[in-house]
Amino acid sequence: MRPDARAWFRGRTTSAPSLDAIDVDGLISAKRRSGSRVSVVLPARNEQATVGLLVSDIAERWMHRTRLVDELVVVDSDSTDATAAVARAAGAEVVATTDVLISHGTRPGKGEALWKSLAVTTGDLVVFLDSDLKGDVSHYVPGLLGPLLTDPHVQYVKGCYTRPLEIDGVSVPSGGGRVTELTARPLLNALWPELAGFVQPLGGEYAGRRSALEQVPFAGAYGVEIGLLVDLLELVGLGGLAQVDLGVRRHTSQSQEALGAMAGQVVSTVLARAGSAPAAGGLLTQFRHDGAGFVPRSTAVALDERPPMATVPEYQARAAILAG
Numbered sequence: 001m002r003p004d005a006r007a008w009f010r011g012r013t014t015s016a017p018s019l020d021a022i023d024v025d026g027l028i029s030a031k032r033r034s035g036s037r038v039s040v041v042l043p044a045r046n047e048q049a050t051v052g053l054l055v056s057d058i059a060e061r062w063m064h065r066t067r068l069v070d071e072l073v074v075v076d077s078d079s080t081d082a083t084a085a086v087a088r089a090a091g092a093e094v095v096a097t098t099d100v101l102i103s104h105g106t107r108p109g110k111g112e113a114l115w116k117s118l119a120v121t122t123g124d125l126v127v128f129l130d131s132d133l134k135g136d137v138s139h140y141v142p143g144l145l146g147p148l149l150t151d152p153h154v155q156y157v158k159g160c161y162t163r164p165l166e167i168d169g170v171s172v173p174s175g176g177g178r179v180t181e182l183t184a185r186p187l188l189n190a191l192w193p194e195l196a197g198f199v200q201p202l203g204g205e206y207a208g209r210r211s212a213l214e215q216v217p218f219a220g221a222y223g224v225e226i227g228l229l230v231d232l233l234e235l236v237g238l239g240g241l242a243q244v245d246l247g248v249r250r251h252t253s254q255s256q257e258a259l260g261a262m263a264g265q266v267v268s269t270v271l272a273r274a275g276s277a278p279a280a281g282g283l284l285t286q287f288r289h290d291g292a293g294f295v296p297r298s299t300a301v302a303l304d305e306r307p308p309m310a311t312v313p314e315y316q317a318r319a320a321i322l323a324g
């Protein structure tokens, strides 16, 4: 690791306290002193099996029992199951991506859901959690907020964790984060070695100041995390970034084929930011075998991106009204 990345890793990596060790009063006091509002956003596409427990835990523990969180929004990203109803019943405000910034149209993918979440939330600090998390994650929200509430220099915090891998109901203690380990980490080390200290550059749990998040573009689909990391490095510098050890992260794992397309989107986003561009069409061709022979299957992995939310007139108008 380069000296700057090593120094960052040593200086900007903290550990989230366990649930029973959290200084909740201290966080609430720091929040009050900062005058910050806190929003928690869960992007969700067909997460009916897991979103309810996540929402009810955050709502009860961090909104009702304490006032650490002011707003909890699930962004329904083209779900075809009961995600919206389950999330609403559990206590979240639910908005569909198709209902946000309608004049800008709607696009599929996680990046769209996260970009649009800025237009429907009010928090000065915004926490993002995946909606397919499993196990005890109650400490994630305070863990991610800690660095932002206690250090004004920190603009963006990524969670890091060990990542067990569960395939077909069988869980092994490591092996998760396949696109991270096989695509994102090698690319980041090659092109942005100052980011080599990030343990989970693609992790779906992170938090940032709205003042920074609204100034960067949002890459589409699964390019959003690596796009945010590279763009926020440019905006706030390595010193404005931090990571917090959240312990273990379990989630619903996708197939290798699906992660291949995700990797294609990550590569496409990296190429765009490295000043190159994928070949015309930006297609990824993968192969299945049908018993008789290999069958090619191409998917589009070139991604468009949304502009910094601060440049969107409707957002500017809303911000002016909210500022009173």
Ligand SMILES: O=c1ccn([C@@H]2O[C@H](COP(=O)(O)OP(=O)(O)O)[C@@H](O)[C@H]2O)c(=O)[nH]1
Binding pocket: 042, 043, 044, 045, 046, 047, 077, 108, 109, 110, 111, 113, 129, 130, 131, 132, 204, 251, 252, 253, 254
């Ligand atoms: O089009 C999409 C795809 C995913 N997601 C959400 O983004 C998070 C991460 O997606 P996924 O679990 O598919 O990625 P993985 O964690 O498997 O890499 C989850 O909360 C998904 O519901 C979304 O909002 N819109």
Ligand SMILES: O=C(O)[C@@H](COP(=O)(O)O)O[C@H]1O[C@H](CO)[C@@H](O)[C@H](O)[C@H]1O
Binding pocket: 110, 130, 163, 165, 175, 176, 177, 178, 179, 180, 181, 202, 203, 204, 205, 222, 223, 224, 225, 226, 251, 252, 253, 254, 259, 262
């Ligand atoms: O980190 C990774 O390699 C991928 C896949 O994780 P697994 O191999 O399914 O544990 O998961 C992340 O990547 C996505 C793209 O950035 C994020 O959107 C997900 O939130 C995150 O889980």
